[in-house]
Amino acid sequence: MTEGFSTWLEIDLDRIRNNVQLLLESSGTPVMAVVKADGYGHGALAVARAAMEAGATWCGLARLDEALQLRRAGINRRILVLGYTPPNRIEDAIANNVALTVYDRGVALAYAQRAGEAGQALRVHVKVDTGMGRLGMPAEEALAFLAGSQDAEALEIEGVFTHFARADEPGAGTTEQQLAVFDRFLDELESIGARPAIVHAANSSGALYFPAARFDLVRTGIAMLGIDPAPEAPLPPEFRAALSWKARLSSKKTLPPQHGISYGHAYITQTDECIGVVPVGYADGFRRVPGNYVLIEGRRVPVVGNVAMDQTMVRLDSVPQAEIGSEVVIIGRQGDQVISAQEIARQWGTISYEVVCGLADRLPRVYLNESK
Numbered sequence: 001m002t003e004g005f006s007t008w009l010e011i012d013l014d015r016i017r018n019n020v021q022l023l024l025e026s027s028g029t030p031v032m033a034v035v036k037a038d039g040y041g042h043g044a045l046a047v048a049r050a051a052m053e054a055g056a057t058w059c060g061l062a063r064l065d066e067a068l069q070l071r072r073a074g075i076n077r078r079i080l081v082l083g084y085t086p087p088n089r090i091e092d093a094i095a096n097n098v099a100l101t102v103y104d105r106g107v108a109l110a111y112a113q114r115a116g117e118a119g120q121a122l123r124v125h126v127k128v129d130t131g132m133g134r135l136g137m138p139a140e141e142a143l144a145f146l147a148g149s150q151d152a153e154a155l156e157i158e159g160v161f162t163h164f165a166r167a168d169e170p171g172a173g174t175t176e177q178q179l180a181v182f183d184r185f186l187d188e189l190e191s192i193g194a195r196p197a198i199v200h201a202a203n204s205s206g207a208l209y210f211p212a213a214r215f216d217l218v219r220t221g222i223a224m225l226g227i228d229p230a231p232e233a234p235l236p237p238e239f240r241a242a243l244s245w246k247a248r249l250s251s252k253k254t255l256p257p258q259h260g261i262s263y264g265h266a267y268i269t270q271t272d273e274c275i276g277v278v279p280v281g282y283a284d285g286f287r288r289v290p291g292n293y294v295l296i297e298g299r300r301v302p303v304v305g306n307v308a309m310d311q312t313m314v315r316l317d318s319v320p321q322a323e324i325g326s327e328v329v330i331i332g333r334q335g336d337q338v339i340s341a342q343e344i345a346r347q348w349g350t351i352s353y354e355v356v357c358g359l360a361d362r363l364p365r366v367y368l369n370e371s372k
Contacts, residue, residue, distance in 0.1 A: 001366050006279040007247035009359060010332070011042050013050040014369035015242040019224050020054035022238055027207050029214045032058035032080065032200070034221035036066060041285075041359040042225055042243055045073050046367050051224060052077055053371055060219050064089050067098045080125055080159075083135070090114035090122055099123040099158065103135040105145055108155065115154035125159035125198070130181040131174065132165045139185040146194045159198035160189070164213070167205035168230035175210055205229040208236070227352050228342050241340065243356060244332030245363070248325050249296065251277035252316060261313050262305030266290075274316040276301075278328050281310040285358040286330065287348050296322050298335030331355075 002008050023031050033051035035044040048059050048070055059075060061067045062083040070079065080099045087110040093100050094115065102108040102124045115122040126146060129136025137145060146157065162182050166174040182201060189195040202213040204223035226241035228234045254274050261267040261275060269275075276296075282288045292303035292312075297319040305313045316322050327334070331341055341352040348355065 002246070002364075005248075005364050005366075006250060007245075007284065008364040008366050009042075010244045010246060010366050010368060011046065012240075012242050012244075012368045013046060013371075015226055015240040016042075016047055016050040016224060017054040019226050019239050019242070020051050020056050020220075022236070023207060023218065023220050023223060024055050026236075027202075027211075027214050027218050029207075030058070030217050031056040031224075032060045032217055032219040033224055034060035034082075034203075034219050035070075036060065036062035036082070036221070037357045038361075040221055040225055040353065041356040043365045043367070045070065045075070046365070046370070047225070048075055049371065056224075058217065060221075064093060064098065064100075068092065068096055071096045071098070085111075087111055087114050091118050094118060094120045094122055097123075099125055101125055101127050101135070102155070103127040103129075103137055105137065105141060108145065112154045121154055121156040123156045123158050125161055126157060126196070128160060128162045128182065128185060130162045130178040130185070132163050132178075134163070136162065139181060143185065143188055143194075146189060146196075147192055157196050159200065159217075160186075160196050161200040164201065164203060164206050164210075167203055167210060167213075168233040170205070170209040170233060175206065175213070179210065179213055203229075205233045209233060222353060225356070227340075227356065230351070231342070231346075241332075243341070245280075245330040245359070246332065247278050247280050247328040247330065249276050249322055249328055250279045250311075250324060251275075252322065252324055260305075262308060264306055267305040267313075274320065275304065276314045276316045276322065278312045278314055278330075279310065280312055280330060281308045283309045284360045284363055285355075286312060289348055291347050292344075293339060295329040295332075295334040295337050295339060296326060298337055300337060300339075 033056040035048045038044045039047035058078045064085045067079045085100050127136040128142045164175050166172045199215040200217035202218040204220045206213040207218035222229050226239045259269045280286045288307040293300045301314045304315050341355045345352045345355050
């Protein structure tokens, strides 16, 4: 499947199925597969299908157009758009049975007006800001909105939810504070008979580390893909990373001492050095920062010189057996060596989410263990 590629991603769908099943078993709660940002770079449609096969009953997306792509591909499970949708797209959401998030009273009223003009109800989930400081109504405003049925005349309010700012830092105490705010809010909703049928709060870290946050549904993205949410919130060992990034060595030559390598000559050879070229670069999502490594012939090989748009140089003296066409692993395992997305994130001074979400569309996705 990969013979015609110079570089590619391999995504093992069995590992995604396994991870979803582990989440279902550990949480005892229905799972929403969050496949926004093209499934965190893994491919939204393939990941959604694998997650559904494993028992996930919802898909979560950031934008309506992402949701419509799944609908056009035949995904018929329940879908929630977690971010903003312009009011002039309400008819599209209704026609495709997509639930939207309302996090502002004015936005909610605009949605209700458009839904009323269409003569159909729009399914919505109300988002409450319990401390994230991002999207969400303050608890008092959300309570007043949910209590005021006139505001929701053309809205079918099927859910209410919140989002945690620091669930991937289980010792910070912030998640417990947010949960306390959300629990008080839910108690008040219950007291006036306005609690919707579905309550959800937990992202991947919340589902794993905060059982009280599981409610009626857990939203999982990064854990489903087998990537630790954060160094402070590792996955249980049964989870497996689904994605590998591979390439083929495209050049090998020996250069003399004092020879500059790549743009700017940021690296200068000290002796006769064997320099290889890997056909990946920053246009693929491999950042132009110092200190990168790749795996060749089961060994860690340093990147030398500045990463270019399409090509990266490596020093091959420790792997003299490497030849043009040899497999290069940028993310994943080769022999007993592993370079994880988490390790790369530490090197780049970012988080693993950004590493995998930054993998370019031009990288071919090769899916292993597709369903028949």
